[in-house]
Amino acid sequence: MSELRWGRRYVMVRPDHFRIDYAINPYMDPADQPDPRRARAQWVDLLSTIERLGATVEVVPQRPDAPDMVYAMNLGLGVVRPDGVGHVVLSHMRYAERRMETLTAQPWFERSGRATSYVGRDGVGAHLEAGDVFAWGDALVAGFGPRTEELALKHLATDLGVRVRGVRITHPAMYHLDLAFCPLDERRALVAPGAFDEASAAALLELVPEPLVLTDDEALTTFCANSIVIGRAVVMPAGAPPRVKAQLADWDFEVVEVDVSQFHKGGGSIRCLTNPLDVTLGRDLPLVTGGTVVMPPLG
Numbered sequence: 001m002s003e004l005r006w007g008r009r010y011v012m013v014r015p016d017h018f019r020i021d022y023a024i025n026p027y028m029d030p031a032d033q034p035d036p037r038r039a040r041a042q043w044v045d046l047l048s049t050i051e052r053l054g055a056t057v058e059v060v061p062q063r064p065d066a067p068d069m070v071y072a073m074n075l076g077l078g079v080v081r082p083d084g085v086g087h088v089v090l091s092h093m094r095y096a097e098r099r100m101e102t103l104t105a106q107p108w109f110e111r112s113g114r115a116t117s118y119v120g121r122d123g124v125g126a127h128l129e130a131g132d133v134f135a136w137g138d139a140l141v142a143g144f145g146p147r148t149e150e151l152a153l154k155h156l157a158t159d160l161g162v163r164v165r166g167v168r169i170t171h172p173a174m175y176h177l178d179l180a181f182c183p184l185d186e187r188r189a190l191v192a193p194g195a196f197d198e199a200s201a202a203a204l205l206e207l208v209p210e211p212l213v214l215t216d217d218e219a220l221t222t223f224c225a226n227s228i229v230i231g232r233a234v235v236m237p238a239g240a241p242p243r244v245k246a247q248l249a250d251w252d253f254e255v256v257e258v259d260v261s262q263f264h265k266g267g268g269s270i271r272c273l274t275n276p277l278d279v280t281l282g283r284d285l286p287l288v289t290g291g292t293v294v295m296p297p298l299g
Contacts, residue, residue, distance in 0.1 A: 002186045008055040011277040015070040024095045036146045039262040053230040071272040075105040077130040078277030086114035094147045095223035100292035126152035131176035135279045139163035143177030157291030167200035178271045192219035203296035223269035237269045
């Protein structure tokens, strides 16, 4: 079985200032704060696990005034252009509470040798959050609705010169695609159809040849779709459903569980804490002249 060719180079944000200052998703409660010591230990364990499995991690410092910045997946969508230069389309957060994160992320990415661009910024233009976007097959699959706007998908297609397939997210607790969809290899993915409207759920299940279909309870209680894949290893939050782990084992994946429960209090898990930057245009993601957006039903 052919493995994903991306997912071996990540950016993470050190949780020096992680806390719950506000509530912008159903999981956040300022009265239920994460334990800073446990959160740091869990983050270090996750980073060590990723490196042990053969991937690399670059670490960005966290802004003191940006408690959610630890969820690095939403800093921006990272790709490698055909000329080998990294490129990051920076997120334009729906909520103003998170927009200062790109003020630190943009110069950091530039200093690391990556070009940057925006589809909107500073509250002006389309909202795009990178946790809504994955490379899959011949396109980017992008969720829109609670956080990312449909208009951003058109801008993203044009900016990168790729096909974008949009799926409408309707579930308030699966507000990012990375809570409901996780590519495993070139034929398989975790899919929680309850996150989407009926047409989008059907389109996504049609797109994935062998989906591992998650119930809403499995997706919401354990955050199991919010996992990352490094070769044949699936790094999942601790407490993943036995049924899901059994199916992954039948498909010859190694399930590696990591406790990141302190970060669940902010509404994110393993995928949210990690941002892959090694999707290569023209190899992992075909270039399409002018870019296109294909909405459901997919064909």
